[in-house]
Amino acid sequence: MEMDERKLRILHAIIDDYILTAMPVGSRTVSKKYNVGGLSSATIRNEMSDLEALGYLDQPHTSAGRVPSAKAYRLYVESLLNAAPKLPPGESAKLRGQLSARERQLHDLIERAAHAVAEATGYTTVVAGPATREQRLRSIQIVPVSDHTALLIIVTDAAVFKDTTIRTDEGTTAEQLFVVSRMLTDQLQGLTVGEIWPRLKGMQSCLREHARVMYSLLEAMGRIERDSADSREIAVGGGSNILQFPEYSDANKARTFLNMLEAREKLRTLMTIGTEGVFTLRIGAETGIQGMEDCAMITASYTAAGEHPGAIGVIGPVRMRYGHVLSVLAFMTRYLSEALFMSSEL
Amino acid sequence: MEMDERKLRILHAIIDDYILTAMPVGSRTVSKKYNVGGLSSATIRNEMSDLEALGYLDQPHTSAGRVPSAKAYRLYVESLLNAAPKLPPGESAKLRGQLSARERQLHDLIERAAHAVAEATGYTTVVAGPATREQRLRSIQIVPVSDHTALLIIVTDAAVFKDTTIRTDEGTTAEQLFVVSRMLTDQLQGLTVGEIWPRLKGMQSCLREHARVMYSLLEAMGRIERDSADSREIAVGGGSNILQFPEYSDANKARTFLNMLEAREKLRTLMTIGTEGVFTLRIGAETGIQGMEDCAMITASYTAAGEHPGAIGVIGPVRMRYGHVLSVLAFMTRYLSEALFMSSEL
DNA sequence: GTTAGCACTCGCTCCGACTGAGTGCTAACA
DNA sequence: TGTTAGCACTCAGTCGGAGCGAGTGCTAAC
Numbered sequence: 211m212e213m214d215e216r217k218l219r220i221l222h223a224i225i226d227d228y229i230l231t232a233m234p235v236g237s238r239t240v241s242k243k244y245n246v247g248g249l250s251s252a253t254i255r256n257e258m259s260d261l262e263a264l265g266y267l268d269q270p271h272t273s274a275g276r277v278p279s280a281k282a283y284r285l286y287v288e289s290l291l292n293a294a295p296k297l298p299p300g301e302s303a304k305l306r307g308q309l310s311a312r313e314r315q316l317h318d319l320i321e322r323a324a325h326a327v328a329e330a331t332g333y334t335t336v337v338a339g340p341a342t343r344e345q346r347l348r349s350i351q352i353v354p355v356s357d358h359t360a361l362l363i364i365v366t367d368a369a370v371f372k373d374t375t376i377r378t379d380e381g382t383t384a385e386q387l388f389v390v391s392r393m394l395t396d397q398l399q400g401l402t403v404g405e406i407w408p409r410l411k412g413m414q415s416c417l418r419e420h421a422r423v424m425y426s427l428l429e430a431m432g433r434i435e436r437d438s439a440d441s442r443e444i445a446v447g448g449g450s451n452i453l454q455f456p457e458y459s460d461a462n463k464a465r466t467f468l469n470m471l472e473a474r475e476k477l478r479t480l481m482t483i484g485t486e487g488v489f490t491l492r493i494g495a496e497t498g499i500q501g502m503e504d505c506a507m508i509t510a511s512y513t514a515a516g517e518h519p520g521a522i523g524v525i526g527p528v529r530m531r532y533g534h535v536l537s538v539l540a541f542m543t544r545y546l547s548e549a550l551f552m553s554s555e556l
Numbered sequence: 557m558e559m560d561e562r563k564l565r566i567l568h569a570i571i572d573d574y575i576l577t578a579m580p581v582g583s584r585t586v587s588k589k590y591n592v593g594g595l596s597s598a599t600i601r602n603e604m605s606d607l608e609a610l611g612y613l614d615q616p617h618t619s620a621g622r623v624p625s626a627k628a629y630r631l632y633v634e635s636l637l638n639a640a641p642k643l644p645p646g647e648s649a650k651l652r653g654q655l656s657a658r659e660r661q662l663h664d665l666i667e668r669a670a671h672a673v674a675e676a677t678g679y680t681t682v683v684a685g686p687a688t689r690e691q692r693l694r695s696i697q698i699v700p701v702s703d704h705t706a707l708l709i710i711v712t713d714a715a716v717f718k719d720t721t722i723r724t725d726e727g728t729t730a731e732q733l734f735v736v737s738r739m740l741t742d743q744l745q746g747l748t749v750g751e752i753w754p755r756l757k758g759m760q761s762c763l764r765e766h767a768r769v770m771y772s773l774l775e776a777m778g779r780i781e782r783d784s785a786d787s788r789e790i791a792v793g794g795g796s797n798i799l800q801f802p803e804y805s806d807a808n809k810a811r812t813f814l815n816m817l818e819a820r821e822k823l824r825t826l827m828t829i830g831t832e833g834v835f836t837l838r839i840g841a842e843t844g845i846q847g848m849e850d851c852a853m854i855t856a857s858y859t860a861a862g863e864h865p866g867a868i869g870v871i872g873p874v875r876m877r878y879g880h881v882l883s884v885l886a887f888m889t890r891y892l893s894e895a896l897f898m899s900s901e902l
Numbered sequence: 903g904t905t906a907g908c909a910c911t912c913g914c915t916c917c918g919a920c921t922g923a924g925t926g927c928t929a930a931c932a
Numbered sequence: 933t934g935t936t937a938g939c940a941c942t943c944a945g946t947c948g949g950a951g952c953g954a955g956t957g958c959t960a961a962c
Contacts, residue, residue: 236954270913273910274955468796580923598936
C-alpha cells in the first residue's frame, strides 16, 4: 500500500481539524467539513484505516476518531516548507513595530524578539543569542560610576554585550579611565571575547600605573571568560501561553513546563543552532527535555554580524499552527540577521 | 461576646492547619492535633461557633469544617508582627549568597532580589525600584559604540539606571564625547532625573559645536522623561510558583494570574509604596486587581540612597505562610536599603 | 472503486445510593 | 456555669450502573 494524492488530502484535512479542535477526528467530519472530493464517510474510513496502517494516524481507542502521529506532522510541515508561506504585510508591520531598531543591547533585542514572536504566534518562544566567546571585540570602555567603582562596557561586532562593575582606586579620574579604555581597545580590538583574557594577562606588566584597575579588570574578564564558556544569552517570551491549550490544563504538567523554562541551562541544551534559514522540527520526546513530552518545537537560525549564529525556537502543543509559525519565524530570523548585520557594519 | 485568650489560641490553630492543608478545619482536628488545653471537640465546636459569629471564621457549607476569614488573617498577621520573627542564619546566608553585592545596575539587583525572595518563600514576588524621576543625577556618560551611535549611561544616587543609544555625527571621536559628558555632568549633577530635560533644553544653545549629539541627547532624555513619569523598575520572580497551590489548579485562573504578572502597568498600581519597615497586607479583592481574588499580598518598603522608597511584594494564596514571608521580607528590605545606601555613599 | 447499512465498541454523562466528616443541640456531669 | 458525651441531621464527594452517541469495521450491493 502506498501513499497517494487522495490519502494526502485526507491526512491534511485531519491534521487541520485536529490543530483546530484538539479532538480526535472522525470520518464523517472529514467527509462533511472538508473538501476531499465529495467522498462518503465510508470511503474516508477505508482510507483512514490505510493511513493508520502506514503510521500516519493513531487511534486513542476503538470508538474514537483518529489523531495525527508525529510522522504525520513531520510530513505536514515538510509540505508547508515547500509552499514557503509569506507573512501578511499587516502582521510583519506589527512585528517590526514591536522591535524598535533603537535597541543596540543584545539582551534587550533578544528579549523583545522573544516577546514579539510569542505574541504573534500565541506560543512560547525562546531566543538564543550568538555565542558569547565567538563575538569580536570592537571596543572596551570603562566608565566611572563612583569613587571606587566603574562600569565595564564591552562592545562587540554583534552588540553591546556585558556590563559589570569593577573596582578602581580611590581618586581615579574619568580621564585616567578614558586613557586606559583607549589603550585596551587599541590592543584588544578584533579578538574574540574568548581570547581577551589570556591576552590581557600578558599585558598586565605594561600597565603598572593602573595596577588597581587592571587587577580588577582581569578579575572581571576572568569571570566573563568562565561564564561565557559555551554560553549565549537566552530570552523567553510568552511562557504562560501554553496554559491556554487543553493539553496543559493539568496544573502539574503546566508547572513542570514553566519550571523547565526557568531552568536556563536546560533551555540552552535545547537550542541547538543550525544553519541560517533551515527549520528544525522536534516532536515530543525528541526534544530530550522532561516536561515537553506533549510539545513540539520548531527552531530556526539567524546570524549576527553575518557570522555568529543564534536561534529562535517556538514551543507549542504538538498540534501547532505550523504554517503560521513558519511564516513568523521566517520573517523574524531574516529581521534579526539584518538588524545585527547592520549594527556590525556601523 | 468577646474575643478571649482561648478563642485566640483556637483561631491560631485553625489558621495554622488551614495554611498547611487548604482544607476546612473541623473541631475534632483542632482538639486532637493542636494543643489548646485538652478541650473536647464539643467545646471547640462552641468556641468555633462564637468565632464565626465574631466574623473570624466562615463555613463553606453546613457539614464542612471552617475556614479563616480575611479578618482572621489580618489578626493573625498583626500578632506575628509583634512577635518580630527573625530569619534563621542559614536562610539569610543563602539569600545573601544569591545577591552578589557586585550588581550595581538597579535592574539586575531588583531582578535578583525578586528571584531570591520567590525562591525563599515559594511564592510569587514583585520588586519595585525607586521612582525614576526622583533619583538624583551623579554623572552622565556618553560612550561610543560605533561610528554613528553611542550609549548613554546615567548614573544616579540610587544606581546606574538607563542606557539608551543615541545617534552621533559620523566621525565624532571618543574624546569629543568624553568632553561633552564631562560638561553635562558638571552642569546637571545633583538634579533629579525629572529636572534634567528642562534644564538640558535651556543649555541647547551653548553647545553649538556638538549640535548633533545634543539633539539626539535631548530626544533620548525626552523619551526618558516621558517614560519615567510616575514609573519605576519592576521585576517579577517565581511567577509559576502559584501553580503549586490547589487554589490555582484551575488552568483558567492560573492563566489570568500569569497574564496579570505580564501586564507591568497593573503591577505598578499594585505596588503602592509605604514607609520603610512597615508591612501592608491586602487580601483578595482589596488588591483591586482582577485575577487576584484568591490571593493575598504582603508589601514591605525599603529605601534607596536613604531616601527614594521602593517596595517588595509577596503574592500567594490567602493562606500564606505569613510568618516566614514576614521574616524574609524583613531581611530583604533591610538588605536592599543597606546595599543601595552604600552604593550611594561610594 | 464507492457507498449504504448495520452491529459493535467504548468513553462520557447523568443519576441515585452510600459514605463520612462535620455540625448543632440537648441533657448530664463536675 | 462551663464542659462533655451522645445523637440526629446535613451535605459534598464517590462509586457504580444505565443510557447515549460518536465512531469504527465489515459486508453486501451498486
